[in-house]
Amino acid sequence: MNAENINILAVSDIESPTLQNILQKPSELRGKIDLLISCGDLRHDYLNFLADALNIELLYVLGNHDLYQKRSASQQHKTASYGITPFYPKKGFPGNNINGKIIQCDKCAITGFEGSRWYNGQGIQYYEKEMLSAVRKTVKKIHLRKIIGKISRRKRMPLFVASHAPVQGIHDLDDQCHRGFSCFKKFIDKTQPVLWMHGHIHQPSLIKNQISAYKNTVIVNVCEYRFISVSMAGKIKVSHQFQKI
Numbered sequence: 001m002n003a004e005n006i007n008i009l010a011v012s013d014i015e016s017p018t019l020q021n022i023l024q025k026p027s028e029l030r031g032k033i034d035l036l037i038s039c040g041d042l043r044h045d046y047l048n049f050l051a052d053a054l055n056i057e058l059l060y061v062l063g064n065h066d067l068y069q070k071r072s073a074s075q076q077h078k079t080a081s082y083g084i085t086p087f088y089p090k091k092g093f094p095g096n097n098i099n100g101k102i103i104q105c106d107k108c109a110i111t112g113f114e115g116s117r118w119y120n121g122q123g124i125q126y127y128e129k130e131m132l133s134a135v136r137k138t139v140k141k142i143h144l145r146k147i148i149g150k151i152s153r154r155k156r157m158p159l160f161v162a163s164h165a166p167v168q169g170i171h172d173l174d175d176q177c178h179r180g181f182s183c184f185k186k187f188i189d190k191t192q193p194v195l196w197m198h199g200h201i202h203q204p205s206l207i208k209n210q211i212s213a214y215k216n217t218v219i220v221n222v223c224e225y226r227f228i229s230v231s232m233a234g235k236i237k238v239s240h241q242f243q244k245i
């Protein structure tokens with residue numbers, strides 16, 4: 001860890017008592033985390049707690065379950081342990097929804113893609129061709145802003161991506177709901193992000209060590225939480241402990 005790194009706390013799908021304990025002493029992390037990112041399917045009061053503890057703005061994409069209607073308290077309790085979002089707040093989430101937007105920070109740019117692959121039409125779900133359209137629009141925005149730096153003389157700015165669904169063939173599963181989008185690979189081919197964070201794959205036996213690479217992009221399943229540091233040279237460290245990044 002050094003001052004030149006970009007330090008990220010990324011969360012998705014499952015609320016973590018361990019992370020909540022860490023943030024009970026917010027002074028230990030305050031000022032040290034540059035980006036708080038949610039990859040979806042988390043309750044808004046949990047996300048509020050994280051943003052308040054770190055005193056930074058939340059950047060997020062919604063998960064496929066984020067449009068569920070409010071459920072009874074007993075149902076909320078029942079579903080919370082499976083990481084299913086109990087309800088979608090009428091006023092929306094706190095923070096900045098980065099779906100399809102390009103957010104430029106001091107040291108990086110970040111964009112996002114919400115939802116999952118279509119499987120039953122409930123919640124935020126997309127057909128491959130719909131996601132491909134979102135991917136093409138976002139690639140165009142990135143090229144227009146010269147973030148990739150081929151035209152701009154400015155130093156190239158690292159690009160990060162946060163999606164709910166995975167990239168097809170990387171950490172995804174065979175069923176329709178949990179299969180990743182193949183167009184995400186097209187996005188990587190055209191924009192070469194340094195880091196891709198996703199959620200949605202949250203079987204406990206599968207979430208260990210889900211850190212992979214596609215071309216020069218490091219892909220991390222952040223499900224329930226991960227601390228990630230990115231050095232200016234593009235070196236990436238991922239851990240459940242901030243001290244180890």
Ligand SMILES: [Zn+2]
Binds near residue numbers: 041116200
């Ligand atoms: Zn999901």
